Amino acid sequence: MIEQSEIQVPPVPVVPPPYHSPEREELQATARRFAAEEVLPVANELDPVKGEIPRSLLEKMAGHGWFGITVDREHGGLGLGAFEYCMVAEELARAWMSVASIIARAQGAGTDVADPARRAQLLRRSAAGEWIGAIALSEPDAGSDLAGVATRAVRDGDEFVVTGQKRWTGNAKAADFIQVLVRTDDPEPGEKRSAGLATLLVEKERDTFPDGITGTPIDKIGYHGFVTWDLEFDGLRVPAANQVGTGGFADAQKWLNIARVHTAARAVGLARAAVEDCIVYLQRRHQFEHPIGDFQAVRFTLADMAARVEQARAFYQHVAHLIDLGHPCEREAAMVKLMATEMAAEVTADGIQLHGGNGYTTEHQVERHWRDARLTTIFEGTSEIQRKIVSDRLLPRSPLG
Numbered sequence: 001m002i003e004q005s006e007i008q009v010p011p012v013p014v015v016p017p018p019y020h021s022p023e024r025e026e027l028q029a030t031a032r033r034f035a036a037e038e039v040l041p042v043a044n045e046l047d048p049v050k051g052e053i054p055r056s057l058l059e060k061m062a063g064h065g066w067f068g069i070t071v072d073r074e075h076g077g078l079g080l081g082a083f084e085y086c087m088v089a090e091e092l093a094r095a096w097m098s099v100a101s102i103i104a105r106a107q108g109a110g111t112d113v114a115d116p117a118r119r120a121q122l123l124r125r126s127a128a129g130e131w132i133g134a135i136a137l138s139e140p141d142a143g144s145d146l147a148g149v150a151t152r153a154v155r156d157g158d159e160f161v162v163t164g165q166k167r168w169t170g171n172a173k174a175a176d177f178i179q180v181l182v183r184t185d186d187p188e189p190g191e192k193r194s195a196g197l198a199t200l201l202v203e204k205e206r207d208t209f210p211d212g213i214t215g216t217p218i219d220k221i222g223y224h225g226f227v228t229w230d231l232e233f234d235g236l237r238v239p240a241a242n243q244v245g246t247g248g249f250a251d252a253q254k255w256l257n258i259a260r261v262h263t264a265a266r267a268v269g270l271a272r273a274a275v276e277d278c279i280v281y282l283q284r285r286h287q288f289e290h291p292i293g294d295f296q297a298v299r300f301t302l303a304d305m306a307a308r309v310e311q312a313r314a315f316y317q318h319v320a321h322l323i324d325l326g327h328p329c330e331r332e333a334a335m336v337k338l339m340a341t342e343m344a345a346e347v348t349a350d351g352i353q354l355h356g357g358n359g360y361t362t363e364h365q366v367e368r369h370w371r372d373a374r375l376t377t378i379f380e381g382t383s384e385i386q387r388k389i390v391s392d393r394l395l396p397r398s399p400l401g
Contacts, residue, residue, distance in 0.1 A: 043096035067106035068127025093269025098225025212236030222371030274351030
């Protein structure tokens with residue numbers, strides 16, 4: 001039997017050229033230590049009971065500035081780009097995907113109001129982790145098809161009155177705000193179906209819903225750490241000054257491009273976790289008087305898993321770099337989201353297989369990695385939607401198609 005001191009420690013990724021810098025190396029190392037020492041013990045305790053991320057952990061994350069990675073320094077953020085944002089997300093997801101996800105609910109979200117002074121105040125709160133929100137896009141009959149949003153906002157003086165239903169709104173009750181995609185007008189003849197959509201900012205107290213919103217928790221098989229809600233809007237009043245952005249559908253699509261690269265990074269973190277856990281497990285577990293890691297079939301499976309993780313990481317780093325250079329990357333973001341998330345679902349499933357019957361228990365973290373990875377192929381646009389985005393940009397449909 002191999003002693004604990006003899007276990008080969010899994011290698012960890014480093015920022016490669018041409019992306020390497022001392023600052024990125026330090027940021028990555030800090031996030032990695034935090035994930036191992038602060039996040040993983042909390043995840044192991046709370047995920048099995050579907051517990052929420054403790055406020056104390058969020059405060060520690062805020063102390064590192066991770067809610068404002070992409071917020072400029074003028075407003076208290078780190079002033080960094082999509083590359084650093086995704087790099088930190090991979091490290092946090094390696095421990096618990098919900099912690100890598102909660103940072104996306106800041107980063108300047110819910111701040112694009114018309115008044116410059118108010119916008120600056122909200123940006124500072126966002127960067128400090130004091131303005132963490134929820135995004136309400138999907139509805140029971142409008143998920144992949146956001147142009148089909150039916151939640152209605154009717155203008156009444158200086159306010160909008162909102163009525164409708166939203167689904168899959170993570171963190172809604174614990175949030176400081178909810179950003180809601182609504183329909184203010186119906187499309188005119190000849191207009192796109194997305195015409196008439198707008199985004200409203202609903203300010204709220206943490207851990208409560210304001211008058212006009214009721215919520216029902218959705219019981220999920222994974223992605224614990226925060227609660228996901230069905231929301232009913234019944235006469236909710238929102239100040240007209242809380243309309244954010246310039247176009248509801250266009251703003252949502254722009255946000256989704258970065259979200260998809262962020263999702264790819266989270267998927268890589270989960271798949272990497274499966275690889276690292278397997279490296280340790282395959283040394284500890286003995287059958288036929290050998291560590292099972294001695295058997296070629298097992299070794300080859302592990303090699304394939306590791307290679308796929310490296311491939312997906314290189315791809316998301318490339319796309320994040322292009323975004324930081326100013327490229328829109330709609331096609332590339334869809335490609336990397338598709339490839340990395342499908343990889344993660346398969347690699348984490350392989351991780352369960354390599355753990356054998358033990359993988360199908362809650363005694364090992366690999367089952368959590370799989371449950372969370374499986375979701376990445378669905379949210380931020382399903383794999384089928386990513387394939388549609390990519391194929392439509394590679395091969396336009398004929399007028400008669």
